[in-house]
Amino acid sequence: MKTRTRTSTRGRLLALTLMGLAFAMAPAPAPAVAQDIAVAIVVHPQTQIDNLSFDELKRIFRGDRQFWDDGRRVTLLVRAPVAEERQLILDRIYEMDEDQFREFWIGKMFRAEVAAGPKLVYSADMARDLVTVIPGAITFVPVSEVSADTRVVRIDGMLPGDPGYPLRGGT
Amino acid sequence: MRRSGTLLALLAAMTVGPLSAQTSQPQAPFLQAFLFGDALYSVQEGPAVDGFRLGQMVAHGNATLSERVIFFGELSITARNSGYSLAMERAIIRYEFGDRLKLSAGRYHTPVSYWNTEYHHGLWLQGSVARPEPIKFGSRYVPVHFVGAMAEGNLHQTPVYYAVGVGNGRGDNIAAAGDGGDVNGRRAFVASASLRPRNLFGFRVGGAVYADRISVGGVDFADELITSAHVVWRRGRIDAAAEFINVAHEPVAGGDSESSPAYYVHFGYRLSGSARDFMPYVRFEEMDISAGDVVFAGLVADYSAFIAGVRYDFDRLAALKAEYRSEEVGGGSRAAAFYAQASFAIPVAGGS
Numbered sequence: 359m360k361t362r363t364r365t366s367t368r369g370r371l372l373a374l375t376l377m378g379l380a381f382a383m384a385p386a387p388a389p390a391v392a393q394d395i396a397v398a399i400v401v402h403p404q405t406q407i408d409n410l411s412f413d414e415l416k417r418i419f420r421g422d423r424q425f426w427d428d429g430r431r432v433t434l435l436v437r438a439p440v441a442e443e444r445q446l447i448l449d450r451i452y453e454m455d456e457d458q459f460r461e462f463w464i465g466k467m468f469r470a471e472v473a474a475g476p477k478l479v480y481s482a483d484m485a486r487d488l489v490t491v492i493p494g495a496i497t498f499v500p501v502s503e504v505s506a507d508t509r510v511v512r513i514d515g516m517l518p519g520d521p522g523y524p525l526r527g528g529t
Numbered sequence: 530m531r532r533s534g535t536l537l538a539l540l541a542a543m544t545v546g547p548l549s550a551q552t553s554q555p556q557a558p559f560l561q562a563f564l565f566g567d568a569l570y571s572v573q574e575g576p577a578v579d580g581f582r583l584g585q586m587v588a589h590g591n592a593t594l595s596e597r598v599i600f601f602g603e604l605s606i607t608a609r610n611s612g613y614s615l616a617m618e619r620a621i622i623r624y625e626f627g628d629r630l631k632l633s634a635g636r637y638h639t640p641v642s643y644w645n646t647e648y649h650h651g652l653w654l655q656g657s658v659a660r661p662e663p664i665k666f667g668s669r670y671v672p673v674h675f676v677g678a679m680a681e682g683n684l685h686q687t688p689v690y691y692a693v694g695v696g697n698g699r700g701d702n703i704a705a706a707g708d709g710g711d712v713n714g715r716r717a718f719v720a721s722a723s724l725r726p727r728n729l730f731g732f733r734v735g736g737a738v739y740a741d742r743i744s745v746g747g748v749d750f751a752d753e754l755i756t757s758a759h760v761v762w763r764r765g766r767i768d769a770a771a772e773f774i775n776v777a778h779e780p781v782a783g784g785d786s787e788s789s790p791a792y793y794v795h796f797g798y799r800l801s802g803s804a805r806d807f808m809p810y811v812r813f814e815e816m817d818i819s820a821g822d823v824v825f826a827g828l829v830a831d832y833s834a835f836i837a838g839v840r841y842d843f844d845r846l847a848a849l850k851a852e853y854r855s856e857e858v859g860g861g862s863r864a865a866a867f868y869a870q871a872s873f874a875i876p877v878a879g880g881s
Contacts, residue, residue, distance in 0.1 A: 413727045420730075422683070425627045431596050453730065453765070457845065464874060465654055467561065469647065470601040470621060473593045474561050 396501045396518045396526040397443045399511045400489050405430070405496070409512040412524050418496060419451045421463075421472045426494060434476035435485055435497035442527075443482070443500050450525055498525070562590040565651025567872035569658070574864040583608040584870070587618070587650040597625045601635075605650050618650050618674070629682045636706065639675035640692045640721040641739045643759035643772050644793075653872040656768050656840055658852040661793040661814050662832050663774055669829050670776060670791065670816060671755060672699050672739070674706035675719065688727055690735075693720045698741035699753075703824065713749060717741035723759075731764025742781070743824055751778040751824050754786075768797035768808070780823045787819035789829070797840070806843065812836040830859035838868075847873040 399415065401407060406428055410418070417423040424432050437444040439456060448454055454462060463475035479485040482503035489495045490507065501518045504510060516523045567584035571577075585605045592600040603619040623633035638645045645664045648655040663670045677696020684691065697707030698717030723735025739755040759772040771794045779786035797810035816832040818825050838852030854866045 416730070417727060422725075423628055424625070429627060431625075457842070460845065461654070464563065464876065465647075467591055468563065468589055468649055468651060468654060470591070470619075470623075473591045473599040474559070 394527060395442050395446055396523065397446050397498045398501050398504050398508075398518045399496065399498055399513060399525070400486070400504070400508045401497075401511055402489055402493055402495045403507070403509050404493060405509070407511055409515055412514050415513055416451050419447070419476075421466050424472065430494040433492050433495040435479050435488055435492070435495055436476035437482070437485060437498070438478040438480050443498055446525060446527060447498055558592065558594050560590055560592045562588065562877040563651065564588055564875040564877065565653055565873070567652045567870050570869045571866060573866040577866075584652060584872070585650055589649070589651065599623050599625065603650060627682075629685050631681050632678070633681070634678040635676070636708070637675045637677075637679065637694070639672050639739065640679075640694070640719055641671055641737045641755050642757055642774060643723075643733075643735065643761060643770060645671070645673060646721075651872075651874060652870065653846070653848055653874040656797045656808060656810050656850075657795070657812060657836065657838060658850050658868045658870045661772075661795070661812065662834065663791040663793065663814070663816055667704050669704045669825070670789075671774060672703075672706060672717075672741070675717070676706045676708055677717070688725050689722060690725060691720070691722045694718070699743055701745055703743060703745070703828070712747075713742055713744035715742040731762055731767075733759075733761040733763075735759055743778070749781040751780050753778055753824070766799040766801065766808075768795070768799070768810070770795045776825075778822050778824045784823070785821075787822040789816070789818045789822055789825060791816040791832075806841055808840040808842075810836075810838055810840065831857075832859075833857045844873075846875065847871070 399410070405426055407426065414423070418432055419434060421434070426432060436447070448456070448459055452459055452462070466472045467475060477488075479488060479497065482499045485497045485499050486503060486505065486508060489497045499508075504518075510517065513524055518526065565585075565587040569582045569584050570580070571582070572579045585607050588604045590600075590602045592602075594600060599622075601619060601621040601623070602617075605616050605618050607614050607616065617636065619636055619638060621633050621635035621637060623631055625631045638649060640646050642664050644661055648660065650666070652658070659665065662668075664673060666673060675694065675696050677694050679692055679694040681690075681692035683689070695716050695718055697711040698715070699705070699712075700707040700709070701712050717740065719737065719739045721735065721737035723733050725733045736756065736758040739753070741753045743750045743753050754777045755774065757772060757774040759770065761771075762769045771792070773790065773792045775788050775790045777786050777788045791814075793812060793814040795810065795812040797808050799805060799808040812834075814832065814834045814836070816829070818829050818831050820826075834854055834856040836852060836854050838850055841849045843849055848871070850868075850870045850872070852868045852870070854868070855863055856866065857863045
């Protein structure tokens with residue numbers, strides 16, 4: 359064992375350089391999303407939430423927030439590939455492609471951060487039906503699929519038809 | 530091989546069906562499981578034996594017993610020259626009051642290092658062939674596993690995540706956790722915190738503190754204090770992490786505390802376009818073990834390495850990695866090594 363020396367300054371300088379390089383690099387460009395699609399965020403009728411900030415919506419869909427304020431567990435329902443609304447959500451909320459999305463959730467489960475990944479739904483009808491029967495559920499559907507009994511959540515105070523709504527293609 | 534048969538039977542019992550939508554209430558018990566594995570080929574300068582090797586085969590399961598009670602388990606089979614060894618790597622039963630507080634007990638990967646809790650025994654998930662040397666599995670430098678109880682969560686309306694724990698600390702073999710109980714009756718304590726800004730997804734900065742008394746063969750050797758700090762940027766194409774760890778030992782018999790610092794800097798960058806399945810990476814590592822450390826003397830050597838490799842995701846859940854290492858151990862001459870690894874993940878979803 360050698361006589362104790364200071365940890366290499368070469369390594370420290372390299373660490374700073376690499377981290378600076380990492381921050382300076384731009385993220386990967388998002389896949390293209392259809393210009394005319396808008397997605398509504400809907401929740402179970404008994405979930406006491408009318409508005410979410412966009413940051414908070416991201417926390418919920420990324421599994422960083424797993425409980426509603428009333429203590430009920432959040433159940434994520436995510437449209438299975440391939441659907442335009444899923445692509446919009448991957449682009450705007452997750453900022454990931456399909457491969458990154460899959461690895462993201464496998465990693466979260468493997469790290470014991472979440473018990474399970476999002477539940478897959480195979481159509482907007484299925485999403486709408488399940489969100490009304492699973493307490494704590496949250497999902498997304500095309501605006502055209504919203505029905506009278508669907509509880510739509512405002513995002514940053516906006517509804518899907520409002521200018522500047524963050525979950526609209528082309529915004 | 531009898532142990533392998535037991536594990537295979539367990540895995541078969543966990544296998545229910547393909548991924549599908551859950552139509553039952555989420556409160557009903559259900560299980561999700563994963564299988565991970567890898568195979569390795571290595572060529573090294575010096576006396577080490579070259580050739581092929583089966584890596585760890587890992588079975589990981591998450592069982593939701595009710596809306597708030599969850600079990601996490603991880604079993605591994607590791608190839609040795611003498612056969613295959615079966616190990617319970619993690620077993621955690623957790624009650625979740627909410628996002629702010631989750632209580633658990635069991636066997637964990639000690640939250641004393643970012644890499645130790647970010648990546649576990651399934652090597653498909655991590656970018657490089659192997660873990661940084663200071664936190665490799667079987668490391669004596671830090672206690673990789675921890676048996677005890679934890680409280681963790683996310684502080685209300687803040688980007689701060691915390692974990693605090695109390696447990697058995699290191700075992701008689703300092704590379705192992707105190708699975709059979711606390712060897713000296715003095716509990717180990719660990720606390721970690723990280724800041725994950727909500728408007729800066731992928732960025733994380735944090736640190737940890739760990740304190741324990743180390744005893745071997747019934748003899749108290751030293752009080753141990755481990756501190757660490759990390760900064761991470763994992764977003765889009767970038768996979769960057771840097772961590773500094775310091776292990777300090779103060780002899781119980783008296784004398785000065787000796788510190789042995791270590792660090793690693795890892796940078797990976799996923800290429801774009803037609804080359805997007807490739808992610809080259811580099812890593813620098815260093816461990817500087819104090820010559821006067823009463824615990825590490827003769828057990829842990831200085832280490833430095835330059836690592837460069839590339840990961841190729843040739844399939845959705847399988848990857849090839851090729852890695853070059855230039856390593857210096859214990860102040861000896863620098864030696865080169867080449868590793869090629871095939872790793873995979875098999876998600877298995879189940880229901881009650």
